[in-house]
Amino acid sequence: MSFSKHRLLAAAVAATLPFAAFSPQASASSHREAPNITRMPTVDSTDFYLFNSYEPGRDGYVTLLANYIPLQNPYGGPNYFAMDPAALYEIHVDNDGDASENLTFQFRFTNRLANDNRGIKLNIGGPAVAVPLKNVGGVSAADSSALNFRESYQLTLVRGDRRRGTASQVTGAGGGSVFGKPYDFVGTKTFGSIAAYKTYANSFLYTVNVPGCSMPGRVFVGQRKEGFAVNLGRVFDLVNLVPVEGDSAPGAGDGGGFPGGITQSAANNIVGDSNITTIALELHKSCLTGTGNGVIGGWTSASLRQARLLNPLPTFARPEVDGGPWVQVSRLGMPLVNELVIGLPDKDRFSASEPKADGQFATYVTNPTLPALLDVLFRGAVNQTLGTNIANLAPNNLPRTDLVTAFLTGFPGVNQLKTVTASEMTRLNTGIPAAAAASQSNFGVAGGDLAGFPNGRRPGDDTVDIALRVVMGRLCYPLMIGGNSVDLGLCTAANAPVGNVPFTDGAPVSAADFDTTFPYLTTPLPGSGGY
């Protein structure tokens, strides 16, 4: 298929998605999505974004964002949300399509208390007594002496196999290899104001030199406001809403859509009052594409040492002893896959697996259960409301090659790598120019915006609505791309009786909700003081 045809295809996909989104989707993209990872929130990856940078002046750069530690209540003091110093956080890039990483960026954190890990102490009637808090006064970019707790990290690039490849240290502009992480936004009294916290956090944005890359990159790790939008609670309560657009168009407010359908409202985004922690990296595409065709696949993972011995007499520095090989415990590429596609018995295995072994999970994609569950939940109501007699809402084109294309291989000519290996990762064509924030469609390709999901993923892409519509068969209908009707040939309208329904969870998100500069995700919500 020619690129232009695929552009049409992509556009069609985008157009499709806008209608459809059966949105029961929801869970946050990957927040607490598997039983085992709920026990280890500091290494729980929640979202992964991969897109061509759209900050003005950053043409040719690619941004990679990996979010961790889900559902942070901003007021979660006194310890807030530090990264795990015993963990290995990684961002992987496959640039030739064999589903194995060619590049891995490894982040390892170190936590220290002031006063050589003894902490800040106060003289209380003679003895010096350690304080119980992580800060004892105001903190700013210019003066952080009141901080009792500091996080730092080092960044290593591994070329080849992530465990046996060639490792090299990423350094800052001054040659140092240790980077600081800002203290979480405990509140406006500590930091002065939201603007002051933003200034403080920005002081931890580093220009870095990556071995083997001729162009410098940028890195930032710190707390951000949750960017994922989803009607989380109601979705998991057996989709306790009518997940079809209730207005004639999203946000129209006219009630002219599906009778009783949910309408778009920020209030539906139940996770919008929480924070996450972002690992952000921006690199020139020439550092990422290797010998491939310009399309890269990316995903993030977190690993722990296999052996852990709890210390019965713990100290700050040694609450446990860790040893042995790294064991992966969290993984995220495409949004919602482990959340809504992989069966409960295999979710933990998926978390521990690598894309090159995804064949073991293929049946979950080719024969998905989510459409069947939605059919059980809504077929009667749909038929009653519309006066129809639809026998089954779920698409019947099994195996679902449309889903394989969307989630496991990418679309030829759009975001398919040089070699096609079915595997779960986010695929980005670095050759498709970024769309400025103001011109982005939150339905990505389906909205006629080829620079968006599923060609990579940007913070403003409404992946929940998109993914649900695709799952319910939107790709079985022709897509309107550039005024042209494009039939992807993956299935037909007869296969998907509700494939053109505008499913939605009513939780809107768009590029306007984010910054237009790296790292794009916005200043976190303060623990106190309002936003």
Add this chain to the structure above:
Amino acid sequence: MNVHKTKPGALVLLAAATLVVAACSSKSRDAMQLPPPPANYAPTLSAIADQTSDQDTMVGPIEFSVADQESAASALTVTAVADGASVVPADGVTLGGSGAMRTITVTPLEAATGAVMVTLTVTDPDGAVATRAFRLTVNARPASVRDTTLSTFAKGETDDVTVVNGLTFTQDADDAAIFEPLIGTGEE
């Protein structure tokens, strides 16, 4: 025997011979008579030897053959069941293959040990059946918590992981002193 010298004698002999022949014929008919051919012969399946495996280990696929006089092998239906759900669940027995060559794979429950009888039944299109059974014994693989843990701690970050599935760990690690060298004093 001379039956041609005298007619009366010949007649006698002929009568006797006739009787003998008649008797022999009757006796022969009784001895050689086959039962009426059956409406349908039962299918057959080959035997499978008793099996032994370690815990958490899939057994198979094991090949076996099926046949039938009246029907093509592809028309034969094979089912299988294990008699101990605590060792092999109902969905732990899977059949494969086609035609005359079929396979069976048995997947015991995680961490389960013990013995079960697995019975295979082949049925032809007319409903005739045949069965075979084999015994599967799933043995525990004991491992020491202490030794496994210490050997894992001794590995490097990029070494191969220690495989945990397939082992039953003995409770030999309740002596905290075993790990004192790793914990140290807790001060740093």
